[in-house]
Amino acid sequence: MNDTVLHDLAALDGALYAAVASTDTPTLDAGLRRLSEAADHSKINLSIAAALTLLPGRSRRAGLAGAAAVALASASANLLGKQLVRRPRPDREAARVVTGRQVPMPTSASFPSGHTAAAFALATAVGSSLPAAAAPLGLLACAVGYSRVHTGVHYPADVVAGALLGTACATLTLALQNRVVAAHGRGHRMGHSSLGP
Structure with a gap:
């Protein structure tokens, strides 16, 4: 992939970030901010996985797989991905992200989103064993991922x-x-x- 393509992709990424930042959504801001904060340190994901392990059979197996997948995804994103790419966080002030939707800006690198990695790890691991949970957990993962852009901390x-x-x-x-x-x-x-005999 040449430099021109990378430049264009980065420009598109920045334009999408700016478009979200400039869209007025007062009814969504507080909820997405709270969701983003609740996903810190995989609290949502590990709580769901832990609850599943208390149930018998396939649910327990799904919970164990979910917890392991979340741990692997978090480590891969934070200890490997962020250290290799080292992408700076977005300039939230320049993009004029609404103050009411902001969460504390992390000090780690921006790429990839660890919150999103953990959420999709849980959704995939649990959903494969418990199909009924696939759609709700998939929607939750998408919401967590979007909340990270909405609050201004990720592209x-x-x-x-x-x-x-x-x-x-x-x-x-x-x-x-x-x-x-x-x-x-x-x-x-x-x-x-x-x-046997």
């Missing part, structure tokens, strides 16, 4: 990258979980066969 591209990263981390987590379950099943069957 749209940061959120898109976070969504892709979170989905990938959940897919990897589920693959590893399936291998562990399959290996446990084989070991259990072998143990039973060794007790």
Whole structure:
């Protein structure tokens, strides 16, 4: 990808950020600000995952997968992605983001969005085991991602990258979980066969 394409993509990203900042949405501002703050440190995601682990069967397995996926996505975004890219945060003052919708500006790099990565990791991991939860958790993940742009702390591209990263981390987590379950099943069957006549 040449420099001209990158420049154009960055210009489009900045224009989308500015368009959100300049759109007057007083009825949404407080709710999206609270959602963005509630997603700090994966509080929403881990609370949902923990609640699921208290239930039996597939729900417990989904909760464990969700918690593991959130942990992997958060670490990948914050310890790897942000350190490699080091994209500066948006200039919220220059974009004139409404004060009433703002949350504290993080000191970490902007790309990718860790909040979005964690939210999509949970939605993907849990939704694969509990299809009924896929749509609500997917909508929650999208809302968390948008809230990060709405409050002025991320560019749209940061959120898109976070969504892709979170989905990938959940897919990897589920693959590893399936291998562990399959290996446990084989070991259990072998143990039973060794007790036979």
